[in-house]
Amino acid sequence: MPDSAELLSLHVVVEFVVMAAIVALLVPLDAAIPFLPLAVALAFLVVLYLARS
Template sequence: MTDSAELLSLLVVVEFVVMAAVVTLLVPLDAAIPFLPLAVVFLVALYLYRS
């Protein structure tokens, strides 16, 4: 079982990725561009965590 700090970190990363996806869909792309690089980094981290 994962410890609470790891679980909290995982939830924060998932929340950021989901919110970045929602922002990307709802606002113009010019405003969403600053979120995309960090979202990609977090997606890679989630992928590596799961594998």
């Protein structure tokens, strides 16, 4: 069973992915483009952290 730190990290990743999807759908694409790579990078960093621990 995963510990609370892993569950929190997973929650953060899901939150960023969902928020990026909402921003991509609701905001014009020209305004949303700078935020999408940031959300992907943060999700990738959390996944890397989980893989190392």
